[in-house]
Amino acid sequence: MEKKYHIITLGCQKNEYDSQLIAALLKSMGYESTGKIEECDILVINTCCIRNKADVKVYGRLGQYRELKSANPDLITIVSGCLAEKDGKSLLSRFSNVSLVVGPRNISRIPELVEYVRRTGKRRCAIGLGNMNFEIMPVLRDRAYAAWIPVTEGCDCRCTYCIVPYVRGAMTSRPSEHIVHEAEEFAASGGVEITLLGQNVNAYGTDIPEYGDFGSILEKINAIDGIKRIRFMSPHPRNFSDAFIEKMASLEKVCPHVHLPLQSGDDTILRRMNRRYGTDEYAHIVDKLRSSINDIAITTDIIAGFPGETEEQFSNTMEFVKRMEFDGAFMFAYSEREGTPAVKINPPVPPQERLDRLNRLIALQNDITFAKHRLYEGREAEVLVETVSKKDSEFLTGKTLRKEVVNFTGPENLVGKLVRVRLAKAYTWGFMGEMV
Ligand code: SAH
Ligand code: SF4
Ligand code: F3S
Numbered sequence: 525m526e527k528k529y530h531i532i533t534l535g536c537q538k539n540e541y542d543s544q545l546i547a548a549l550l551k552s553m554g555y556e557s558t559g560k561i562e563e564c565d566i567l568v569i570n571t572c573c574i575r576n577k578a579d580v581k582v583y584g585r586l587g588q589y590r591e592l593k594s595a596n597p598d599l600i601t602i603v604s605g606c607l608a609e610k611d612g613k614s615l616l617s618r619f620s621n622v623s624l625v626v627g628p629r630n631i632s633r634i635p636e637l638v639e640y641v642r643r644t645g646k647r648r649c650a651i652g653l654g655n656m657n658f659e660i661m662p663v664l665r666d667r668a669y670a671a672w673i674p675v676t677e678g679c680d681c682r683c684t685y686c687i688v689p690y691v692r693g694a695m696t697s698r699p700s701e702h703i704v705h706e707a708e709e710f711a712a713s714g715g716v717e718i719t720l721l722g723q724n725v726n727a728y729g730t731d732i733p734e735y736g737d738f739g740s741i742l743e744k745i746n747a748i749d750g751i752k753r754i755r756f757m758s759p760h761p762r763n764f765s766d767a768f769i770e771k772m773a774s775l776e777k778v779c780p781h782v783h784l785p786l787q788s789g790d791d792t793i794l795r796r797m798n799r800r801y802g803t804d805e806y807a808h809i810v811d812k813l814r815s816s817i818n819d820i821a822i823t824t825d826i827i828a829g830f831p832g833e834t835e836e837q838f839s840n841t842m843e844f845v846k847r848m849e850f851d852g853a854f855m856f857a858y859s860e861r862e863g864t865p866a867v868k869i870n871p872p873v874p875p876q877e878r879l880d881r882l883n884r885l886i887a888l889q890n891d892i893t894f895a896k897h898r899l900y901e902g903r904e905a906e907v908l909v910e911t912v913s914k915k916d917s918e919f920l921t922g923k924t925l926r927k928e929v930v931n932f933t934g935p936e937n938l939v940g941k942l943v944r945v946r947l948a949k950a951y952t953w954g955f956m957g958e959m960v
Pocket of ligand 2: 723
């Protein structure tokens with residue numbers, strides 16, 4: 525009988541990509557994908573640990589999956605990803621149903637590790653942040669039209685609140701020819717949208733200058749036939765130069781959208797976060813982007829309740845958010861990550877106060893997002909159709925160049941296609957559209 529795997533992906537796009545690597549490795553071992561978790565022989569949970577909530581989610585799931593192991597004693601459960609790197613062996617002692625713990629830099633060892641478990645019945649933990657071995661590894665994409673392509677692994681920024689440098693290691697750039705090769709192969713197979721990934725994409729090549737800079741990568745991808753849309757996530761304001769904005773503006777396939785994490789609108793807090801820019805520099809980037817690229821959408825990430833944040837400093841963030849008029853934002857309550865410098869900053873903001881600030885911020889930004897969407901109501905836009913809507917199977921859902929969500933009625937065979945849609949009605953979440 526055919527052996528099957530099931531992969532659950534939590535966390536960011538980098539994890540989505542890593543899951544595609546894991547899928548390709550398992551397939552090369554003769555395993556087939558199944559959507560039914562209860563019939564799999566290998567269960568992979570590719571985890572995140574960016575905030576405490578992410579940890580809790582994984583632990584909850586692992587508890588739930590004990591039953592699967594009782595029903596099928598041969599089941600091999602693999603915990604991969606960032607929480608695997610953070611919590612390591614303790615996952616094995618806490619969950620007898622887990623066979624393998626595999627950190628982000630040990631993914632390529634999965635075939636060997638699975639063989640080991642099958643042969644010996646023993647359990648293993650493979651973590652560690654040694655140098656990344658960047659061979660070209662095949663990926664198995666679940667969507668034929670869109671690809672994630674990492675340009676770097678790890679992060680050197682060491683924002684004081686953030687766990688990523690500890691679980692993904694120092695920044696290592698991928699050889700540019702690997703990135704371009706992956707993009708060309710994807711285009712040859714009919715793909716249209718590429719999202720270049722990294723924790724700080726603009727720092728690409730600063731470790732290995734021969735690879736060129738991030739602008740040169742954009743240029744090379746822009747030249748590939750068949751590719752229609754290029755996105756990237758995330759740039760860091762500290763490396764976002766005017767020259768880069770000009771390069772972006774000159775490349776026609778690069779989408780008019782930048783996700784530029786702000787984190788705080790207060791200069792003292794930004795300093796304590798080790799972000800290495802101030803609100804003036806941030807505002808300069810936003811002005812320059814808006815004056816150089818027509819209709820550009822700018823979205824951001826913000827943390828409420830960073831240690832030591834006073835009510836006044838928080839209101840500076842509120843004021844700055846009003847001034848920047850972001851097209852959208854992901855907003856979070858600060859979460860302590862053990863081992864990061866921020867946990868030692870005093871006094872911590874009480875958890876209830878963090879949530880209260882977060883809610884005020886969300887309410888403010890929602891009004892701004894809605895007002896922004898209203899400006900585009902009635903216009904026509906090019907939409908890349910992604911899926912049949914999760915909420916209501918009657919609708920297709922896709923994204924505009926500015927990365928706004930659009931739902932509209934249409935045939936399922938449009939998935940993966942670019943269509944013209946009228947943005948008939950604006951909402952905070954996006955638009956209801958009509959095909960034209
Ligand atoms: N490398 C990306 C961010 C990856 S994490 C970047 O810097 O752009 C995504 C977001 O999670 C961050 O931008 C930040 O807003 C949030 N975040 C990270 N650590 C956090 C923490 N300890 N508590 C709350 N939010 C956090
Ligand atoms: Fe974390 Fe900062 Fe690196 Fe982003 S840039 S991953 S927030 S350390
Ligand atoms: Fe989470 Fe790791 Fe991404 S901590 S946000 S999955 S880099």
